[in-house]
Amino acid sequence: MFSHSEHIREIERVSRGLPTGRDDVVVQSWRRCLDQHRLDPTHACEAFILPDARLREHRQQSEDLVRIARSGLEHLFSQVAGQNYVLLLSNRQGVTVEFLGDPLFDNNLRKAGLYLGSEWSESRAGTCAVGACIETGEALTIHQTDHFDNTHTPLSCTAAPIYDTTGELTAVLDISLLSSPILKASQNLARHLVGATVRRIELANLMAQTRHEWVLRFSRSPDFLDVDPEAAISIDGSGRIIGMTHGGAQILARSVGADWREPANLIGQPVSKFLNLEVDGLPDLTRRRPTQDRLVFARDGNALFAHAIEPQLQRRVSAWTRSEIPKPIRRLGGDAPEIAALQAKVAKLARTALPILIQGETGSGKEHLARAIHEGSGLTGGFVAINCAAIPEQLIESELFGYMPGAFTGASPKGRKGLVEQAAGGTLFLDEIGDMPLGLQSRLLRVLAEKEVLPVGGHEPRPVAIRVVSASHRPLQELVAEGRFRQDLFYRLNAATLVLPPLRDRPDFDWLLARILERYARDGRSPTLAPLSLDLLKRHDWPGNIRELDNVLAVAVAICEGDVIEPSDLPDGFCFPAGNHTADRSPDKEEAQVTGQSKGEELRRMLSACNWNVSEAARRLGVDRSTVHRQIKRFGIMTQH
Numbered sequence: 001m002f003s004h005s006e007h008i009r010e011i012e013r014v015s016r017g018l019p020t021g022r023d024d025v026v027v028q029s030w031r032r033c034l035d036q037h038r039l040d041p042t043h044a045c046e047a048f049i050l051p052d053a054r055l056r057e058h059r060q061q062s063e064d065l066v067r068i069a070r071s072g073l074e075h076l077f078s079q080v081a082g083q084n085y086v087l088l089l090s091n092r093q094g095v096t097v098e099f100l101g102d103p104l105f106d107n108n109l110r111k112a113g114l115y116l117g118s119e120w121s122e123s124r125a126g127t128c129a130v131g132a133c134i135e136t137g138e139a140l141t142i143h144q145t146d147h148f149d150n151t152h153t154p155l156s157c158t159a160a161p162i163y164d165t166t167g168e169l170t171a172v173l174d175i176s177l178l179s180s181p182i183l184k185a186s187q188n189l190a191r192h193l194v195g196a197t198v199r200r201i202e203l204a205n206l207m208a209q210t211r212h213e214w215v216l217r218f219s220r221s222p223d224f225l226d227v228d229p230e231a232a233i234s235i236d237g238s239g240r241i242i243g244m245t246h247g248g249a250q251i252l253a254r255s256v257g258a259d260w261r262e263p264a265n266l267i268g269q270p271v272s273k274f275l276n277l278e279v280d281g282l283p284d285l286t287r288r289r290p291t292q293d294r295l296v297f298a299r300d301g302n303a304l305f306a307h308a309i310e311p312q313l314q315r316r317v318s319a320w321t322r323s324e325i326p327k328p329i330r331r332l333g334g335d336a337p338e339i340a341a342l343q344a345k346v347a348k349l350a351r352t353a354l355p356i357l358i359q360g361e362t363g364s365g366k367e368h369l370a371r372a373i374h375e376g377s378g379l380t381g382g383f384v385a386i387n388c389a390a391i392p393e394q395l396i397e398s399e400l401f402g403y404m405p406g407a408f409t410g411a412s413p414k415g416r417k418g419l420v421e422q423a424a425g426g427t428l429f430l431d432e433i434g435d436m437p438l439g440l441q442s443r444l445l446r447v448l449a450e451k452e453v454l455p456v457g458g459h460e461p462r463p464v465a466i467r468v469v470s471a472s473h474r475p476l477q478e479l480v481a482e483g484r485f486r487q488d489l490f491y492r493l494n495a496a497t498l499v500l501p502p503l504r505d506r507p508d509f510d511w512l513l514a515r516i517l518e519r520y521a522r523d524g525r526s527p528t529l530a531p532l533s534l535d536l537l538k539r540h541d542w543p544g545n546i547r548e549l550d551n552v553l554a555v556a557v558a559i560c561e562g563d564v565i566e567p568s569d570l571p572d573g574f575c576f577p578a579g580n581h582t583a584d585r586s587p588d589k590e591e592a593q594v595t596g597q598s599k600g601e602e603l604r605r606m607l608s609a610c611n612w613n614v615s616e617a618a619r620r621l622g623v624d625r626s627t628v629h630r631q632i633k634r635f636g637i638m639t640q641h
């Protein structure tokens with residue numbers, strides 16, 4: 001074993017410029033720790049974890065990256081399953097914004113800093129894989145006593161940089177072990193796997209960003225060109241380079257003896273400067289020709305097999321027009337830029353397997369949105385909804401995970417499949433997820449992490465493929481801060497968050513109104529609203545959101561005598577436009593109020609407010625005086641004058 005004092009002595013030798021057997025990257029990093037970051041090797045520091053609010057900011061900024069990196073990370077995690085590896089995705093500042101690890105070791109990992117929110121910059125943590133990778137821009141392994149700070153010497157960490165399409169380092173992928181085999185060489189395979197994952201993430205990123213331009217992919221071997229290219233660049237119609245993966249930057253730089261660390265010398269340059277190729281030659285490099293014939297030469301003489309992908313003629317999702325968005329998603333709202341942006345985001349996410357968290361006030365349409373995601377996903381399995389707040393705590397476990405025959409008294413002798421398994425191949429919608437008891441949160445986390453479910457009373461987990469959409473009307477992040485919701489589950493559930501606006505803020509109010517009125521059509525004719533009724537509805541605060549609107553219209557249609565909803569058909573509060581309903585926002589009370597209104601009482605109040613002046617009341621209600629007189633009679637209202 002290497003003692004703390006030996007470690008300090010070795011760092012001191014390095015500071016005096018004496019040779020040690022360490023890799024050069026380690027020696028250089030130790031020097032930076034001493035000279036630039038002014039760290040003291042005798043002073044050991046625990047891992048630093050960012051406070052939640054700061055972590056949230058970092059994660060928001062990395063949302064796009066995490067989305068693109070996600071499937072690569074999960075694939076890598078499955079490749080190293082069972083070997084206690086932890087995966088960290090850090091941003092440019094060294095903050096861990098995404099994490100995959102075995103929840104069983106949560107506490108140890110958090111303590112060691114292998115966790116969400118840990119900051120692994122070199123200036124903070126000393127020599128470490130993420131920090132050194134950010135400093136050098138290269139893949140490396142920092143193994144045990146390579147770490148500068150004695151606290152981190154049990155760890156073995158391998159990291160590779162992720163570059164954006166302009167050649168700037170944007171993130172770092174790290175794979176770490178809490179304790180590892182003694183030899184550093186044991187991490188060579190990890191390095192290879194991380195490198196391959198990063199390459200794929202960069203390629204996915206380049207493809208996602210390239211819309212109407214050419215993409216040229218390269219490989220030294222014709223066999224892997226189409227399935228796993230080594231590098232790629234994107235080229236605009238005039239033949240200039242507009243984007244590249246890191247592999248692409250290296251090819252370009254090498255061909256003219258430039259430095260890939262200066263991407264400004266590569267981006268914007270004509271492709272012909274680096275390759276024996278003009279833009280007109282790109283169509284000859286598409287898949288229409290056999291791979292072996294698609295050889296291009298770099299200016300330094302290197303030969304590469306190339307695959308050119310034509311510009312996408314169809315506009316990509318962010319530019320989708322309304323008619324191109326799948327129908328179920330179009331039915332979410334009307335024409336307004338904010339709603340169109342939400343629909344485009346939903347359409348993009350629906351096609352992925354990413355878990356989605358929906359936030360929005362009560363009745364704002366969270367379940368409606370979850371169904372639209374399911375219907376727009378193309379999944380063939382069912383949509384299974386569970387309201388975590390409505391099921392008694394002791395039943396949730398068996399409801400969700402099912403049970404084996406004879407698992408408990410009263411259980412069916414055949415056992416039962418849980419809702420998770422019923423959603424196999426489809427979508428599991430977890431409504432009011434914030435109300436899920438803490439104990440079950442860990443079990444749900446396992447289902448999501450391992451993609452398998454263990455029924456109550458069972459010993460063998462069963463594999464299950466589901467898409468999870470969850471929803472909460474309370475900001476989940478607050479529950480996390482209060483310790484009532486597991487942070488790791490929170491991050492598992494919200495690879496992406498969709499926020500539904502409250503009804504009072506919706507720019508497409510009229511569209512929603514029309515859709516709901518259609519539901520109450522009689523003989524194919526939708527009821528309509530008198531202008532004043534519409535005005536009154538628009539002024540309302542709608543604490544119960546679309547559900548409240550639906551209830552109000554249901555009652556109004558029932559009361560209304562013809563096809564036109566008059567103000568007098570609306571519940572009480574609506575006749576007093578000046579009234580502010582925001583004081584009591586309890587949705588239950590609001591609903592009771594909405595459904596329990598008496599039309600007579602409503603008219604009486606309006607008359608009273610108008611000093612029993614029938615003409616004035618009729619004017620305010622938007623109806624004839626005779627109608628008011630008729631209703632006074634019908635409801636037996638005692639007039640005051």
Ligand SMILES: Nc1ncnc2c1ncn2[C@@H]1O[C@H](COP(=O)(O)OP(=O)(O)OP(=O)(O)O)[C@@H](O)[C@H]1O
Pocket residue numbers: 331332333360361362363364365366367368369431473512515516546547550
């Ligand atoms: N885009 C929409 N178009 C038409 N009706 C909608 C839309 N969104 C929601 N609704 C209607 O509003 C009502 C409430 O919707 P939903 O149950 O999805 O809300 P929620 O946010 O899940 O409510 P809760 O918070 O109570 O679970 C339902 O009657 C639903 O049909």
